Amino acid sequence: MKNEDLVQDKRREILDAAELVFTTRGFTAARMDDIADTAGVAKGTLYLYFSSKQELFVSLLEERTQEYVNTLSGWLEHAHSLSEFIHISVKLRGQLFVKNQRLAESMSHSVPDFPKDLQRRVWDLRRALEQPTKDALARLLPRDFPVAPPKVAAMVNGAIDYVVAGCIFHGEPVVLNDIAQDLEYVLLPGLSQG
Amino acid sequence: MKNEDLVQDKRREILDAAELVFTTRGFTAARMDDIADTAGVAKGTLYLYFSSKQELFVSLLEERTQEYVNTLSGWLEHAHSLSEFIHISVKLRGQLFVKNQRLAESMSHSVPDFPKDLQRRVWDLRRALEQPTKDALARLLPRDFPVAPPKVAAMVNGAIDYVVAGCIFHGEPVVLNDIAQDLEYVLLPGLSQG
Amino acid sequence: MKNEDLVQDKRREILDAAELVFTTRGFTAARMDDIADTAGVAKGTLYLYFSSKQELFVSLLEERTQEYVNTLSGWLEHAHSLSEFIHISVKLRGQLFVKNQRLAESMSHSVPDFPKDLQRRVWDLRRALEQPTKDALARLLPRDFPVAPPKVAAMVNGAIDYVVAGCIFHGEPVVLNDIAQDLEYVLLPGLSQG
Amino acid sequence: MKNEDLVQDKRREILDAAELVFTTRGFTAARMDDIADTAGVAKGTLYLYFSSKQELFVSLLEERTQEYVNTLSGWLEHAHSLSEFIHISVKLRGQLFVKNQRLAESMSHSVPDFPKDLQRRVWDLRRALEQPTKDALARLLPRDFPVAPPKVAAMVNGAIDYVVAGCIFHGEPVVLNDIAQDLEYVLLPGLSQG
DNA sequence: GATGAATGAGTTTTCATTCAT
């Protein structure tokens, strides 16, 4: 028990360090040295937990995606209106925006060179990531809404991410409640049309 | 004249090659060898036109941003309704989506390590990139629209990019007319509210 | 006693494992991990019995050389003719060929880098290894044979080893009786000359 | 012309350095750094001429085997008796003994881990290496000699190599003429039997 | 101006050895 817990702790420490370094520098520019230093372990230790830099990266994606998907679907289950859906989406995507964004970017560049088994693991992740939003929209949109739920999900998420990114870029504070209200104002009329 | 033109031609060839390689592999993973091969010149020649890999990258961003901003503001000047605005935006962002997306991603990862003078040049680019959409919205949105034009611009552009990215990811054809109609259906009611 | 025996057992297990790994991969490419796994003990345990990888290797050479020399001199003592000498030599060298060959090769590569005390131990081994064949030839060769026994020993052993190696390389079965007859046919006339 | 020659010179320098280092240390223990230092070039330069340490090793084997086979078959063509055959064999194998021996040893350990294409190249070498001696013996042995030429070749070569190795090991001078006479004395009677 | 061979600092990965339990 004790032993197993310690192993999990160290694994988590390494993943936290990896997240920081990968999201700051991108996959290729990130150095295993930096990850080890950040985690406070020796370089060799990384390889006791992950078989390569690529495998560490994919494991990190899996871990974070899992957490995010769990949280998101938990919250969205209790959304009973499109307004609630928008507010919940803004709150969660906004909080996790920066690191998820950076990881996602790294993915599109780096993964094409990965070995087949790792590519497959990433592929599975992408599908898992879309599911909760798609499910909630399927439930909340008016019957016979002419735009398919996956496309609507893309619009909502894109709008959220870009507004948050804009705030960060311009150095404005990210007030998620205000952002949610702005989004509601723009999107709700269109999404509520019978 | 003749001489000057030749110089410009070679410069352009190198930039075209750099675009292909940077957008395919990302900044760090891109190799000067590949860029030279793709451009059909020797590696040393790259350094006659650009003083480093970083400077080549920033020059490319400047070149492409300039082109894109010129085209976009040209088209948006003639937009006389929000509907037209949406259709024009989808058409242009959609066409340029992939390469702009990749360049933008590379920017966020790589630029923080660049020397200060190059960072300044990138900073100026980002502002230039937002201007045309902001100007058009300021003109087309209803008086006293409660959401600021830069935020609306972010929502529209985010929605466009994510829908296009979703099509590409799922292997569906990217039919820009259809996408524009979907976006109009979702966004226009909110944007037209008095 | 009991305790002492257990210690010897574990030592032997480690040496057996080391033999398998060293002869399969060569000294440098052999990993202490593999030896520990093969022996069924933890890596740290190896260092309770042998102070380093190098010392383990030399101890193995000593152990195996001792066994081989004992067996060989026991058999050769009862050889009463050059024909018997050849048959016995083929039988024993043939059986032990592969592992001895590999250990010997490792020796010539690796030992030059060893510390002086280990080099000295290896040096002693080499001399011990030649003695039984030299003694038997001194007894069995005709009086005043013009070629010195050590050189004859080298010829016989070289001929045996290369024929066996040739069979192995070409994938032919190693039939030691046939090989002994071939060697007798070629060597006996010369060795029997008065 | 000039250019091509310079390239060949540098390639040769690297191969010479590689031979020295590989034969001194064995394949695994040899370091690319050492080879580069010995050749008087930078580490990166090695990779302009050979794509990996393994490929450098196999290229070296090919180069040296080719030289040796050419020389050997040239000389053996003019051997008109078994006595001449023995003298020629001793002279050539003796001269090249040390380095060929060491390279051959490295082969048996290292090559099994090489990629398939390199293994194939080594396999071809081994066959080429046996041909000249086999051809000469087929010509010179008595009709209906009961031992197959490849086996006789193995005996002769093994005897030569071990006698030479014995001299080196005991610190005696290697006088090839004397060694050839000793071998003739022992082997010729057996090989000449009708 | 143009070339491309050469460089060497920087990166990932391995593995003998140690030491707290």
Add this chain to the structure above:
DNA sequence: TATGAATGAAAACTCATTCAT
């Protein structure tokens, strides 16, 4: 005594940059 997680020095290989031709 036995363990095996942790270490970090060392090795293969890469690639931006330079410079003699």
